[in-house]
Amino acid sequence: MLLAQGSSEAARSLLSRHLLFKTSDPTEARERVARVYCPHELEIVGREEPLVDTAMSRVSLGGVTLNRLRYGPTVRIDAGRLSSFALVMMPIAGTAQVTCGGEQARTTPRTAAVISPTQPLYQTIHANCDQIMVQIDSELLERICAQHLGHDLRRSLQFRLDLCMDPSGGGAWPALVSYLLAMFGGPAPQPVTPALRASIEHLIVVTLLHSQPNNYSEELLQPPPPIAPSHVKRVEDYIRAHAGEPLTVADLAAYAGVSASALYAGFRDFRNTSPMAYLRSERLQRVRDELQRTSPGTDTVADVASRWGFQHLSHFATHYRKKFGELPSDTLRKP
Numbered sequence: 023m024l025l026a027q028g029s030s031e032a033a034r035s036l037l038s039r040h041l042l043f044k045t046s047d048p049t050e051a052r053e054r055v056a057r058v059y060c061p062h063e064l065e066i067v068g069r070e071e072p073l074v075d076t077a078m079s080r081v082s083l084g085g086v087t088l089n090r091l092r093y094g095p096t097v098r099i100d101a102g103r104l105s106s107f108a109l110v111m112m113p114i115a116g117t118a119q120v121t122c123g124g125e126q127a128r129t130t131p132r133t134a135a136v137i138s139p140t141q142p143l144y145q146t147i148h149a150n151c152d153q154i155m156v157q158i159d160s161e162l163l164e165r166i167c168a169q170h171l172g173h174d175l176r177r178s179l180q181f182r183l184d185l186c187m188d189p190s191g192g193g194a195w196p197a198l199v200s201y202l203l204a205m206f207g208g209p210a211p212q213p214v215t216p217a218l219r220a221s222i223e224h225l226i227v228v229t230l231l232h233s234q235p236n237n238y239s240e241e242l243l244q245p246p247p248p249i250a251p252s253h254v255k256r257v258e259d260y261i262r263a264h265a266g267e268p269l270t271v272a273d274l275a276a277y278a279g280v281s282a283s284a285l286y287a288g289f290r291d292f293r294n295t296s297p298m299a300y301l302r303s304e305r306l307q308r309v310r311d312e313l314q315r316t317s318p319g320t321d322t323v324a325d326v327a328s329r330w331g332f333q334h335l336s337h338f339a340t341h342y343r344k345k346f347g348e349l350p351s352d353t354l355r356k357p
Contacts, residue, residue, distance in 0.1 A: 036114065036154065036207045037079035037090040044077040051076035051093065058089065059157070060104055067096040067146070081206045084219045085162035086226050088202060089155040093147055101143040105348050106356075108158045108179070109137040110230070112187060112199065116151030120144075125183035129153075134185040134195075136234050139163075140178040140347030154199065158227060160347075166227045171241055173294040174303045178347040182235040194233045198226065250292035253278040257285065257297060265304045266330055271297055305330040306345050309338075313353040323350045 043054050051074050052064040058080065066072055075094030080087055111120065112134040120127050123141030127133065137143050139160045147153075160179075168174050187196045202222070214222075231242060257274050274297050275282040289297050312326050324335055327350070332338035342350045 036203055037081060037088065038207075040079045040081050040206075042078045042080045046073045046075060048072055048074045048076075054078065055091065058087075059109070060101060060106070062099055062101040065098040067098055083214065083222050083226075085159040085223050087157045088206060089157060090153065091155060092150075092152040094150070096146065096149045098146050099144070101145075103142055103348070104137060104139050105352070106139065106160050108139050108160065108163055108181070108230075109143075110156040110158075110185065110195075111135045111137065112154045112156075114152050114154055116148055118145055118147040118151050118153070120183065122183050123180070127184040129184075132186070132188045134187050135183055136181040136185050136230070137183075138178070138180045141180065154203065156199065156226065158230070162223060163227055163230075166224060167231055167238060167242075170228070170231065171238065172292070174300070175238070175345070177237065177344065180237045181230075185234050194229050198229050202226075248292065251288055253280045253285065254288040254292055257289075258300065261297075261301050261304050265301065265308055268331065269301060302341060303345065305332065306342055309342070309350065310346060310353060313350055314356070316354060318354060323354055326350075 042058070043050075045051050045054070048064060048066055052062070055064075055076075055078065056062060058078070066074065073095075074097070075092070077090075077092050079090040081089075111118070111129060113129050113131050115131065118129045118135075120129055120135040120137075121144045122135065122137050127135050129135045163179060164175055167179060185195060186193060189196055231238070257278050260274065260277055261269070271282050271285065275285045278285060280288075285297055289295055289300060293300065295303075309326055309330050309332070312321075312329075313323065316326065327335060327338050339349055346353070
C-alpha cells in the first residue's frame with residue numbers, strides 16, 4: 023500500500039494532528055466510534071483485563087471523511103448495515119477478517135475492504151491493526167453515480183469487497199489515498215475551501231466507482247448518454263418544484279408543450295425511466311429527507327408518505343426499500 027511504504031515513524035504520524043480521541047475504556051471507545059459511524063456491538067477477544075488502547079483521528083471533507091482507527095487488542099465488531107455511508111477500510115499495519123453480505127476478505131496493507139452501505143458488516147480486527155478509513159455518504163455516492171449514468175439508480179450500489187492496494191498494480195485508488203494523506207496528514211494545516219472540498223468529494227467518489235468493481239461498473243463504462251431535449255429538462259425541473267402536488271402525465275406534457283407519447287419517449291430514451299417513475303423517485307427522496315429530520319413520536323411514516331402523494335403504504339415501503347436499502351421506519355428511528 024502506497025501510504026505504508028514510508029518510514030514507520032511517518033506511518034505513525036498519519037492524521038495524528040487530527041486526533042479525535044484516545045481511550046483505554048472499551049465502553050467509551052464503542053460510544054465514540056459509534057458517533058462517527060453507527061451503533062455496533064464490540065467484543066474484546068483474548069484479554070483478561072477488559073481494556074483497549076483505542077485512538078481515532080478524523081478529517082471531515084463534507085460528504086467524505088478521512089479516518090484513522092486503532093483498537094489495540096483483537097476485537098470483534100457486529101455493525102449491521104451501515105446504510106448512510108460506504109466505508110473503505112485500509113490497514114497500514116496488521117490484519118482484519120471482514121465479512122460483508124456474502125463476501126469475506128482478509129485485509130492487510132496490500133488488501134483493503136469496501137463496505138457497501140446496504141450489506142451487513144461483521145469483522146474481527148486483530149491486535150495492533152491500524153487502519154485508514156475513507157467514509158463516503160450514501161447520498162453523495164448515489165447522486166454522483168446517477169449523474170454519470172444519466173438516470174436514477176434502480177438498485178442500491180454494491181461493491182466487490184476486496185480492493186487491491188498493491189502499488190505495483192498502479193491502481194488509481196491507492197494513489198489517490200496517498201495523495202489525500204499527504205495533503206491532510208502532514209504537519210502543515212491544509213486550508214479547505216468550499217470549491218476544493220467539492221472537487222475532492224467528486225474525485226474520491228468517481229475514483230472509487232471506476233476503480234472498484236460494482237453492480238454498475240459495466241454501465242459506467244458505456245459512453246455518456248446524449249444530451250436530453252429541453253422538454254425533458256423542463257419537466258424534471260417542474261417535478262422538483264411541484265413534487266408535493268397531484269401531477270399526471272397529461273399535466274406534465276401540457277406544461278412541456280409536447281404530446282404524452284413524446285414525453286414518454288424523451289424520458290425513456292434519455293433518462294431510461296418514465297415521467298411518473300421520475301416523479302415517484304423525487305417524492306421518495308423528499309420523504310426520506312423529511313423522515314431524517316423528524317423526531318420519533320411526532321409524525322408517523324404514514325403521515326409523511328401521504329403528504330408526498332403515497333396512499334398505498336405497502337407499495338410505498340417496497341419502492342422506498344428498493345431505492346434506499348432500508349425501510350422508512352428504519353430511517354425514522356435513526357438518531
